[in-house]
Amino acid sequence: MMQVTPQAASKTSRSDWQKTAEFVARNYSTEKVANLLLVKEQTIRAGYCRDGHYQNLIPVKTPNRRLLWPAAEVDALVVGRPAKTPDATDIDKHLARKAADASKVPAHIRAKAEAKAKRLTSGEVAK
Template sequence: MKLKASSLSQVAQDVSFINDLQSHHPREDGEILVLSIPKKLTTNELAAVLRVSPQTPIAALSRAGHYLGLRPCKLRNGRLLWDADEVSRLLNGEVL
């Protein structure tokens, strides 16, 4: 399954929007403005963030039981949801 260009452009727009908000509305205490971000990511969203094919985390999960230390929760309909906080920590170089 290929990720649509419109999905990637939406992610880019969301990131741009957050950056604009933070630059136009700085907080006096120096904390970063945090918007409501989904706590779980679909496999396609995970793949877009990590810039891999959606099959990559699914194949790794099948082989090793995890993908880069990430373990999804499985919904009754068979879909997988990945924890956004763990993905963020992974991208920041933290060990999971």
């Protein structure tokens, strides 16, 4: 029976793991941010999805689709200081990326948007 040593099993160098660990340490998960700001996790995700930021915080999206939020800016919000204003180009990129892939829009949202567009173009008034 052949034994696999940790060195043979891993192709990632130690410095890569250290860099990753340092990056994660400087950022908070959505769950941690929600706990610190006393809101539900979904509130944060919805704000980011809708506006491209939550309370001026812009997360980093990891390859596994998780969001990591900048710890220093979250800590500033917790103590009552405003987070830095996000760059408008970052928000525009986020919104453009969402608009570019219509398959990511849920069917019920797509139907509402189409109905609203139809009302606006036909001059129909909502009741």
